[in-house]
Amino acid sequence: MNEQLRLLRKLQQVNDKIREFEDEKAALGAALGKRRKDIRDHQRHIDELAQKVLEAKKKEDQYNLNLKANEADINKLLVQLTQAKTNEGYAGLNKRIEEEQKQNSALEDSILQLMTDIEEMERRNAAAKKALDAEQEEFSRFEAKVKADQDAIDGRIREYQDRAAEIEKSVEGEILDKYHRLYERKDGHALAGLDRSAGVCLGCNLPVTKQDINLLLADNGIIFCKSCGRILYIPEDEEE
Numbered sequence: 001m002n003e004q005l006r007l008l009r010k011l012q013q014v015n016d017k018i019r020e021f022e023d024e025k026a027a028l029g030a031a032l033g034k035r036r037k038d039i040r041d042h043q044r045h046i047d048e049l050a051q052k053v054l055e056a057k058k059k060e061d062q063y064n065l066n067l068k069a070n071e072a073d074i075n076k077l078l079v080q081l082t083q084a085k086t087n088e089g090y091a092g093l094n095k096r097i098e099e100e101q102k103q104n105s106a107l108e109d110s111i112l113q114l115m116t117d118i119e120e121m122e123r124r125n126a127a128a129k130k131a132l133d134a135e136q137e138e139f140s141r142f143e144a145k146v147k148a149d150q151d152a153i154d155g156r157i158r159e160y161q162d163r164a165a166e167i168e169k170s171v172e173g174e175i176l177d178k179y180h181r182l183y184e185r186k187d188g189h190a191l192a193g194l195d196r197s198a199g200v201c202l203g204c205n206l207p208v209t210k211q212d213i214n215l216l217l218a219d220n221g222i223i224f225c226k227s228c229g230r231i232l233y234i235p236e237d238e239e240e
């Protein structure tokens with residue numbers, strides 16, 4: 001393999017490695033983001049439940065006020081009952097008292113139900129808060145570890161970037177420009193191996209001309225795939 005092609009092969013390998021590191025770093029970041037979102041969701045759930053408790057308590061207060069107002073009403077009606085002058089008046093008052101008593105009985109049931117609901121919600125929320133505290137503590141440890149891992153990866157990336165820069169110094173300017181353009185255009189794969197037995201480019205799986213294969217075998221400069229434009233090379237185990 002000619003020296004320029006050999007350098008490009010090395011450069012591609014170093015760039016692949018940098019990509020791998022960057023992917024690894026991104027995956028760690030994504031895992032951290034996912035956990036952060038989980039915590040936010042759990043916190044929101046707790047807030048919503050607390051809001052429901054507040055609303056239930058407000059309702060309970062209102063029902064208690066209604067109950068007291070009805071009781072005062074009933075007491076007034078009871079006094080009026082003792083002063084009723086006619087049977088009709090007496091029956092009318094009695095009916096109103098019965099209605100208010102029925103209302104109060106329903107209110108008492110509702111209040112009891114609310115108290116049970118509130119107790120259950122508060123119990124659930126206390127458990128959720130406890131779980132969230134533990135989750136947050138665990139998250140802090142995880143976050144610290146991810147940050148440390150990412151810093152270590154950054155160190156490796158810088159190391160490989162230096163290696164790439166070192167290799168690039170020896171690559172001819174025009175060839176390097178083409179490599180960089182291909183790298184951008186072909187999503188990080190500027191080079192493609194040649195499948196000699198099938199006579200196809202492994203980058204696009206399309207045939208490479210006999211002439212180009214011969215040039216490649218003769219190690220005659222940089223040969224580009226006429227279909228995908230990548231720089232062709234003969235994989236090491238097939239090289240003569």
Ligand SMILES: [Zn+2]
Binds near residue numbers: 201202206227230
């Ligand atoms: Zn190709």
